[in-house]
Amino acid sequence: MTTERNRCTATRRDGAQCSAQALPADHLCFAHSSRTAEARTAARQRGGANSAKVVRLRGLVPPRLLPVFDQLERALTDVLSGDLDARQAQAAASVARAMVSVLSVGELEERVRQLEAEGGDAKP
DSSP states (O other): OOOGGGBOOOBOTTSSBOOSBOOTTSSSOTTTOGGGHHHHHHHHHHHHHTOHHHHHHHHHSOGGGHHHHHHHHHHHHHHHHTSSOHHHHHHHHHHHHHHHHHHHHHHHHHHHHHHHHHHTTOOO
16 A cells, blocks of 8 residues: 555646655656656557557558558658658558559459359359
């Protein structure tokens, strides 16, 4: 149990006092101490990259397209930071869209072939 003596002295966004335990030799907790800022940032990044939603969405992307997805994600970041011209990113996105279309058609054709092979040559 956190006692008044070792409670974080910071104030939360809602105006209430933080109830977390203060770090040793500090009067602030992990979330409020300036000494742990880098560790908090790293933890948020790991959490975002490993969140269930991100992992699930990456699982929907065909493995062959993961590098394309990663490149487009970097391009978006670069456009927003001003390191990449928006026209270049648009061209890359258009090429990626064409790649996905070709791959999707190929996968659908393969699936139809498999279903036809499983069902034989019987026609309705």
